[in-house]
Amino acid sequence: MKLPSGFEPIAIPSGDPPGAPSGAAADARPVAAVLDPELFMAARCGKIERLSELLSPIEGDSLLHVVAACGDGDEHLHRAKMISGINNRLLIAHNNKGDTPLHCAAAAGNANMVACLLDVAVAAEAAGGETSVKEFVGMRNKRGETALHQAVRAAS
Secondary structure: OOOOOOOOOOOOOOOOOOOOOOOHHHHHOOOOOOOOHHHHHHHHHOOHHHHHHHOOOOOOOOHHHHHHHHOOOHHHHHHHHHHHHHOHHHHHOOOOOOOOHHHHHHHOOOHHHHHHHHHHHHHHHHOOOOOOHHHHHHOOOOOOOOHHHHHHHHHO
16 A cells, blocks of 8 residues: 555554563553554544544454553544544444453553543533443453453553
8 A cells, every 4th residue: 555645654563562561461451453554544644434434343453442552642642532533432342352442541551541531431421422431431341350450450
C-alpha cells in the first residue's frame, strides 16, 4: 500500500519488549497488536465515515483497545474520545480474551486513560446509553476479572 506524501509507516512491535513482566503480569495484556493499514490511514486522515465502518465490532482488539493500552498522554486521550464518539459501543467491546478497553488501559497502568474511559461511559449513560457505568466497571473478561483486577496487577 502506497502512503500519501508526508506519512510514514509505523511498526507495531511483536514479542515482549526488554524488561517486560513475566508470569501472571505478562498474561494480563499482550504487547503485540496488529493494526489494519486501512484502519490506521482512515484514523490518521480523519475519514470519519470510513473509520466508523471499520470500527464496527471485529475479532480481537478494536482500535479503542489498542489506544487504551498504548498510552495515556493527551494525544491518546483525544484519540480515545474521538473513537468512542464515533462508535461508543466500542467501550464495551470484548477482545479475544474478553477484555474491554477499560481492562486494557488498567492492565497497562494508564490511569489517565482509565479516567477518560470512565468519563466517556458516564457521558454515554447520561445520553441514554444501553450500559450503565456500574455495568461497565463490573464487566469481566474470560478469566472472570474486572478492570480493577488488572489495575491491581499492573501496580504490583
